[in-house]
Amino acid sequence: MVIHEPVNLAMPLAKVLGETIRRNRRLPDGNDLREVLKGFGLEEICLDRGIAVFRGRTVVAMAFPRDEPLVVDVISSSGELSDALEVVAYLDRKLNAFIVEIVPANDIEYEGNIGLEPVIIDAESFELKSSPVLGHFEEEEGSPFLVIDRETYEHWKENGNTDICPICGGELAWKGERAYCLDCGYGVKVVKK
Structure with a gap:
């Protein structure tokens, strides 16, 4: 797996989070998230109350593993915010579905358009209700x-x-x-x- 910019981490992370929700029938907790990020080859450099920071060669990921929503900000290690992304996982009570989406962390600066369909998982059957293209x-x-x-x-x-x-x-x-x-x-x- 290659990680040169935030999208290279955000897309596989969203995929794994969706798979974890379907398998465990719940949102991942902080320990689950830490293991996933380490599995992508990131080094955990800070773990404090409510935040964990991970570093790779070209990206930095800041995880906020609260009960809900689960948020991971992914930025370039250069500090450039124009391509920063957020991976957000939560239970949408109106839809009765778990949602995992990738959104620009900075709407004003973002240079591209995330063409991704969010991961939508039925909260009762845990069937995938969307067709995200993740890998x-x-x-x-x-x-x-x-x-x-x-x-x-x-x-x-x-x-x-x-x-x-x-x-x-x-x-x-x-x-x-x-x-x-x-x-x-x-x-x-x-x-x-």
């Missing part, structure tokens, strides 16, 4: 790719949105099992599980 990032020949599994691709295809980049909302050009965004430069690669 992890790899680099091939200097090009970054969002790697998604076949099941994620099939759900995405059912919605008819496969021409829209899940990262920036731009236009995708497909060539076989790969797509290239004409706007943000990221690619999407479909792999077998």
